[in-house]
Amino acid sequence: MTKALSGIRVIDMTHNQAGPACAQILGFLGADVIKLEEPKGGDVARTNMRDKPDSDSLFFLVLNANKQSLTLNLKTEEGKALFKKVIEQSDVLLENFGPGALDRLGLGYDVLSKINPRLIYATIKGFGTYGPYSGFKSFEPIAQAMGGAMSVTGFPENPPTYVFPAIGDSGTGMHMVIGILAAIQQRHTTGKGQHVEVSMQDAVVNLIRVSLRDHQRTGKPMPRSGNQLGRTVPGTTYPCAPGGANDYVYIFAQPQMWKPFLSVLGQPELAEDPRFKTPEARWENRDAMNAIVAAWTTQRTKHEVMKLLGDAGVPCGACLDTGEVLADPHLRARDMIVDVDFPTRGTYQTVGSPIKLSDSPVDIVRPPLLGEHTDALLNALCGVSPEEAKRLREAGVV
Numbered sequence: 001m002t003k004a005l006s007g008i009r010v011i012d013m014t015h016n017q018a019g020p021a022c023a024q025i026l027g028f029l030g031a032d033v034i035k036l037e038e039p040k041g042g043d044v045a046r047t048n049m050r051d052k053p054d055s056d057s058l059f060f061l062v063l064n065a066n067k068q069s070l071t072l073n074l075k076t077e078e079g080k081a082l083f084k085k086v087i088e089q090s091d092v093l094l095e096n097f098g099p100g101a102l103d104r105l106g107l108g109y110d111v112l113s114k115i116n117p118r119l120i121y122a123t124i125k126g127f128g129t130y131g132p133y134s135g136f137k138s139f140e141p142i143a144q145a146m147g148g149a150m151s152v153t154g155f156p157e158n159p160p161t162y163v164f165p166a167i168g169d170s171g172t173g174m175h176m177v178i179g180i181l182a183a184i185q186q187r188h189t190t191g192k193g194q195h196v197e198v199s200m201q202d203a204v205v206n207l208i209r210v211s212l213r214d215h216q217r218t219g220k221p222m223p224r225s226g227n228q229l230g231r232t233v234p235g236t237t238y239p240c241a242p243g244g245a246n247d248y249v250y251i252f253a254q255p256q257m258w259k260p261f262l263s264v265l266g267q268p269e270l271a272e273d274p275r276f277k278t279p280e281a282r283w284e285n286r287d288a289m290n291a292i293v294a295a296w297t298t299q300r301t302k303h304e305v306m307k308l309l310g311d312a313g314v315p316c317g318a319c320l321d322t323g324e325v326l327a328d329p330h331l332r333a334r335d336m337i338v339d340v341d342f343p344t345r346g347t348y349q350t351v352g353s354p355i356k357l358s359d360s361p362v363d364i365v366r367p368p369l370l371g372e373h374t375d376a377l378l379n380a381l382c383g384v385s386p387e388e389a390k391r392l393r394e395a396g397v398v
Contacts, residue, residue, distance in 0.1 A: 001360070002030075003030020003360045004030050004359075004360040005030040005031035006031075008030075008031040008091045008092065009031070009032045009089065009090045010023055010026050010027075010090070011034050011090050011092065011093045012033055012034065012035045012036065013036045013066060013093065013094060014043075014095060014096040014380075015043045015096065016043075016045055016048075016096075017063060018173045019062050019096040019173065020035075020173075020201065021173035021174070022173035022177050023035070023064075023067065023094055024063055024066060025177050025355070026063060026092075027365075028066055028352075028355065028362045029355065029357070029362075030360055031092075032068075033067040033068070034068050034070050034090075034377060035069045035070070035071060036083070036086075037065045037070070037072075037371070038072075038073060039072070039371065039396065039398055041075055041370075042069070042071065045057060048060070051300065052174075052344070054344050055344040055345040056345075056367070061340070061342060061345070061350065061367050062351060065365055067367060068368050068372070068377065069373055070374050070378070071370065071371035071398050072398055073396055073397050074107065075105070076396065078395070080106070082378065085382045086382065087116050088115055089381055090119065091120060091184070091193075092119070092122060092184075094124070095123055095124070098137055099125060099135050099136075099137070106144070109121045113195075118192065119193040120180060120187070120196060121193065121195045121196070122179065122197075123196065124172055124176055125138075126138020126139075126142065126199060126200050127146075127199050128197060128199035128201075128313070131199060133201070138200050138201070140166055140169050141168075142198035143167075143168030143172070143201055143203070143204050144162055144167065144204055145162075147205045147208060148208050149163065149167060149168075149204050149208050149220065151222070152385075153224065154202045155224060156223055156224045160301060162322070165221060167203070167207050168203065168204050171204065171207055172198055175198045176196070179196040179197075180196060180294070180325070182196075183196050195361070199299060227250070231283045232252060233283055233286045233289050233290070234251045234366050235251070236290065238251060238290070238293050238294050238297040238298075238305075239294060239298050240300060241298060241299060241301050241320075242301070243298070246320070249319065250317050250319065251293065251316045252314075252315045252316070257315075258356055259271055260312045264312045265292075265296050267292070270292070275288060276289055308369045326349050335352045335353075336351060336354065337350075337352065342368050350364070351362055371398070374398050375389045382398055
C-alpha cells in the first residue's frame with residue numbers, strides 16, 4: 001500500500017534525540033529516511049548508555065526505526081562530492097549540528113539550495129540561528145529552563161523542576177515534522193524548497209503558552225502548583241492501595257461531573273453539604289474534600305478507581321510506571337508499544353507511531369546497523385560500483 005509520504009527522501013544527519021525523533025516519524029509516515037553517519041562510530045546515541053557491549057544502545061534503537069544507514073566522511077572531498085550527489089536526489093535534509101558546523105564544511109543552506117532548489121533544509125538548534133543566544137548549545141533541561149517550563153513545574157516549596165518527558169527534544173522534533181510537512185505542501189505550489197528552523201527553546205515556549213497566558217492575567221510569574229490543575233476539586237493525585245511508590249490516580253471532576261463523582265464515592269449527600277456545594281466552596285475547603293477522596297481511593301487499587309470513575313464519565317487515570325506502560329493492554333492494542341527484533345540484541349520493546357492514518361498503516365522496521373545500506377545506496381544514488389565502494393571504504397571516505 002502506498003504510504004502518506006511515499007516518494008519523499010529524507011537525509012537524516014541528526015544525532016541524539018530531537019532530530020532522530022523527527023526523522024523516525026517521517027519514516028513511520030512512509031518517507032524514505034536515510035540516516036547519514038560518520039564511518040567511525042556513527043550517531044553518538046549508538047553508544048550512549050549502552051547496556052550490551054556488542055549492540056547499539058536502546059536509546060539509539062527507540063529513535064531510529066524505519067531508516068537506512070549510509071556512512072560518509074564529510075571531512076574528505078570525495079565524501080562531500082558523494083553527499084552532494086545524494087542531495088541532488090533528495091527532498092529533505094534534517095540536521096541538528098552545533099551552530100555553524102555545516103556552514104564551516106561548505107554544506108550550508110546557501111550552497112545546497114543551489115545544488116537542489118527543491119531541497120527542504122530543516123535545522124534544529126538549541127536557540128535557533130539568529131537572536132542573542134543563537135551561538136549557545138542546548139540540551140533538554142536547558143531548553144526547559146530557558147523556555148519557562150521548569151519554573152512552573154514541581155511543588156511550591158521545591159526548586160524549579162525538570163520534567164522527564166522530552167518536551168525540549170522530542171517536542172522540538174514533532175514541531176519540526178509539522179514544519180517539514182508544511183514546506184513540502186508549499187513546494188507543490190512554488191516548486192521551491194526552503195529553510196525550515198525550529199529551536200528547542202521556541203518549542204518549549206509554545207508548549208507552555210497557557211502559563212504565559214496566566215502570567216498576563218495575574219501580572220506575576222506563575223507559581224508552582226504541584227499536581228493541582230487550576231482550582232478544580234477534585235483535581236490532583238490521590239493515593240491508592242496497596243500504597244506503592246506509583247500507586248496513585250489522577251482525578252479531575254469538573255462541576256458537571258460532581259454528582260456522578262459523588263455517586264461513585266457512595267456519598268451523594270455531599271452534594272448538599274455547604275462546604276462542597278459550589279466549585280468555589282470546594283476550592284476553599286479543598287483539604288477536607290481531598291481527605292474524603294483519599295480515604296476512598298486508598299481502599300482500592302488505582303486500576304479499580306480508574307474503572308469505577310471512567311465508567312461514570314469522570315476523567316481519571318492511573319499513574320502508570322514505565323513497566324506498566326510497556327505492558328498496558330490498551331497501548332498494545334493500539335500498536336503504541338511494539339516488539340522489534342534487532343540482530344545484535346534480540347527482541348526489545350519500543351514505541352510505535354502515535355499518528356494513525358486509515359490509508360497509511362505503519363510498519364515498524366528495525367533500526368539499521370551502522371553503514372548497513374551504504375553500498376546499496378551509493379550504487380543506487382551515485383552509481384558507485386562494488387569495487388569503487390571497497391576503495392572508498394579503504395580510503396576512509398565511507
